[in-house]
Amino acid sequence: MGHIFYIFSLITICVSVSYAGEMTFELPDNEKQCFFEEIDKGVESTLEYQVITGGHYDVDMELTDPNGKSLYKDVKKQYDSFTWTAESKGVHKFCFSNEFSTFTHKVVYFDLEVGDDDPLSVAKKGTGDAQATAMTMMESTGQNIYESLSDVLDDQTHFKLREAGGRVFAEDLNQRVMYWSIGESVIVLIIGIGQVLVLRSFFTEKKTSGLPNIH
Numbered sequence: 434m435g436h437i438f439y440i441f442s443l444i445t446i447c448v449s450v451s452y453a454g455e456m457t458f459e460l461p462d463n464e465k466q467c468f469f470e471e472i473d474k475g476v477e478s479t480l481e482y483q484v485i486t487g488g489h490y491d492v493d494m495e496l497t498d499p500n501g502k503s504l505y506k507d508v509k510k511q512y513d514s515f516t517w518t519a520e521s522k523g524v525h526k527f528c529f530s531n532e533f534s535t536f537t538h539k540v541v542y543f544d545l546e547v548g549d550d551d552p553l554s555v556a557k558k559g560t561g562d563a564q565a566t567a568m569t570m571m572e573s574t575g576q577n578i579y580e581s582l583s584d585v586l587d588d589q590t591h592f593k594l595r596e597a598g599g600r601v602f603a604e605d606l607n608q609r610v611m612y613w614s615i616g617e618s619v620i621v622l623i624i625g626i627g628q629v630l631v632l633r634s635f636f637t638e639k640k641t642s643g644l645p646n647i648h
Contacts, residue, residue, distance in 0.1 A: 434587040435480050441618075442627070450527025453547070454470070454544075454545045455542070455543065455544040455568070455590070456468075456542070456543060457485070457541070457542045458540070458541060459536065459538055459539070459540055459541075460471050460487075460492065460531045460539040460540070460541050461527055461529070461531065461538050462531055462535055462536055462537055462538055463534065464530075464531055465527055465528055465530040465531070465532055466528065466529055466530070467527070467528040467529075468526070468528075468543075468545075469524050469525070469526050470524065470525050470527075470545060470547065471522075471525075472519045472522070472523070472524075472525050472547055473474075473519065473522050474519055474520065474521050474522040475519060476515065476518070476519050476547060477517070477519075477546055477548070478516050478517060478518075478519065478525075478545065478546060478547045478548070478578065479513075479514065479515070479516045479545070479546045480496060480505075480514070480516075480527060480540060480543065480544070480546075481515075481544045481593055482494060482513065482514075482529070482542065482543040482544075483511065483541070483542050483543075484510075484511050484512065484513065484539055484540070484541055484542075485540045485542055485594060485597050485598050485601070486539065486540040486597070486598065487507075487534075487537050487538050487539035487540055487543065488534055488537035488539060489511075490511045490530055491509040491510060491511050492509070492510065492511075492529050492530065492539055492541055493507070493508045493509065493510070493525065493526070493529070493530035493531070493532070493533065494506070494507055494530070495507075495527065495528050496515065496517075496522065496525065496526070496527040497522055497525065497526050498519070498520065498523070498525055499522070499524055499525065499529075500523075500613075500626060504517050504525075505517070508533075508628060509533070512554040513549045517558070527543075527545075529541055529543075530531055533595065534578065535555045542594055544590070550578065554645075557566045593610035596625055608639065632638065
């Protein structure tokens with residue numbers, strides 16, 4: 434029971450070494466939204482983003498450091514991932530722009546991971562070699578569990594994003610098919626009414642005028 438408690442304590446320490454933030458937000462047309470994160474010098478960070486719904490599933494994105502230097506910039510991108518190491522401590526800004534779109538709103542997801550995953554930061558306790566080896570094995574087990582949980586979480590996030598995008602595409606396709614079916618029904622109805630009127634005109638007796646009456 435004590436070993437299990439140690440593993441979960443180690444996983445908690447692993448989570449505290451690096452931190453991440455993810456968000457899904459709506460980006461209206463002709464608008465730009467920026468987010469800010471303070472990062473220490475020398476810390477490696479990764480920013481991943483993806484447009485889930487809206488228009489052609491594209492957005493402009495720019496990342497700048499505390500000195501205003503552009504670290505990453507791309508236009509009309511559906512998804513991408515960028516990793517960098519902070520050259521100076523300060524607030525980093527990353528902005529998503531939908532200013533090129535006139536009517537379409539976008540739903541954007543991003544995931545910001547700051548810091549590296551180094552769970553082997555627990556001080557080894559004990560005087561004997563056997564106890565030190567046992568602690569090392571526990572640390573390795575905890576690290577493997579942590580990495581597996583992180584992989585599962587990342588996979589679940591990407592599966593949710595793909596499911597959301599596929600659902601929106603299916604709903605849009607269903608709506609287009611419905612409108613197309615309604616249009617075809619209206620056209621068929623108009624053609625049917627027109628054919629009936631034309632056929633009736635063939636069998637309708639025409640009145641004649643200007644002929645003398647015969648008594």
